[in-house]
Amino acid sequence: MRLGYAERAVVCGVRECPLGTYGGRMVFGPDGMLYISVGDRDGTTSNDISSARPQAQNLGSHIGKILRVRDDGSVPPDNPFVKDPKARGEIYAYGHRNVYGMAWDPKTGKMWTSEFGPFGGDEINLEQSGHNYGWPLVSLGRHYSGHLVSDQPWHRDGMDDPVYFWNPTFNPENMFFYTGDKFPRLKGRLIIAGAGSKKILQMNVRDDDFIAQGDAMLHELNVRFRDIRQGPDGYIYTLTEGRLRGPKDTDGMLLRLEPGTAAAPASAGGSAASPD
Numbered sequence: 180m181r182l183g184y185a186e187r188a189v190v191c192g193v194r195e196c197p198l199g200t201y202g203g204r205m206v207f208g209p210d211g212m213l214y215i216s217v218g219d220r221d222g223t224t225s226n227d228i229s230s231a232r233p234q235a236q237n238l239g240s241h242i243g244k245i246l247r248v249r250d251d252g253s254v255p256p257d258n259p260f261v262k263d264p265k266a267r268g269e270i271y272a273y274g275h276r277n278v279y280g281m282a283w284d285p286k287t288g289k290m291w292t293s294e295f296g297p298f299g300g301d302e303i304n305l306e307q308s309g310h311n312y313g314w315p316l317v318s319l320g321r322h323y324s325g326h327l328v329s330d331q332p333w334h335r336d337g338m339d340d341p342v343y344f345w346n347p348t349f350n351p352e353n354m355f356f357y358t359g360d361k362f363p364r365l366k367g368r369l370i371i372a373g374a375g376s377k378k379i380l381q382m383n384v385r386d387d388d389f390i391a392q393g394d395a396m397l398h399e400l401n402v403r404f405r406d407i408r409q410g411p412d413g414y415i416y417t418l419t420e421g422r423l424r425g426p427k428d429t430d431g432m433l434l435r436l437e438p439g440t441a442a443a444p445a446s447a448g449g450s451a452a453s454p455d
């Protein structure tokens with residue numbers, strides 16, 4: 180789909196910071212709208228106090244939100260806060276730290292997101308219009324200082340709990356529901372790339388409040404997976420992160436996953452072991 184001419188900046192008020200949590204995923208939903216995740220832009224994740232972090236609860240800011248706009252940047256009239264003069268009309272959902280994955284279940288049409296949390300605060304959420312996903316008032320994670328993010332880590336009224344969370348941390352990046360025919364056992368599974376965990380997970384989403392973690396894939400490559408997609412050919416493509424910081428340097432790679440029984444060597448541009 181070609182993005183039309185945007186008449187105005189969609190995302191504004193987001194601080195420039197060399198560090199922090201960016202979000203930045205942009206995906207067209209099955210309704211034809213463009214969904215954009217904006218991270219909380221917290222560049223001080225080691226501090227217990229942050230001026231950026233609370234903005235995820237402020238409906239007057241795009242920080243820590245999922246936005247929903249038309250392909251020309253305009254606000255659809257059925258967005259949840261269009262009638263609130265203090266809120267940004269682009270906001271679809273709020274209270275997010277850092278959403279890197281957005282995917283729609285082809286069986287139900289429902290929207291799922293992965294949230295890259297702090298220590299122990301990674302989440303999968305069932306995304307719904309106008310809902311508040313809690314950050315930073317509710318989180319199972321800890322700041323990088325080691326202190327709890329919230330004195331009420333699990334639940335507050337009016338906020339959605341995650342459907343699934345990881346402990347220890349998984350670092351979820353992009354994700355998608357597999358619909359191809361190259362890997363029959365993955366059909367309908369939610370496939371998620373992991374950065375710090377250095378693996379790809381397949382998750383079984385049975386209904387709105389039940390997700391089971393399935394097998395991990397490609398952990399043996401010892402690389403951080405930054406993105407993962409299904410190609411039009413039904414194969415799975417994943418991007419790994421280049422790390423040029425020491426004796427274990429790796430170049431970033433684009434890998435294509437193909438069905439097979441033998442593990443292929445990890446080489447740039449080559450095929451990798453089968454997940455099936």
Ligand SMILES: [Ca+2]
Pocket residue numbers: 274302312313314317318339340341
């Ligand atoms: Ca949350």
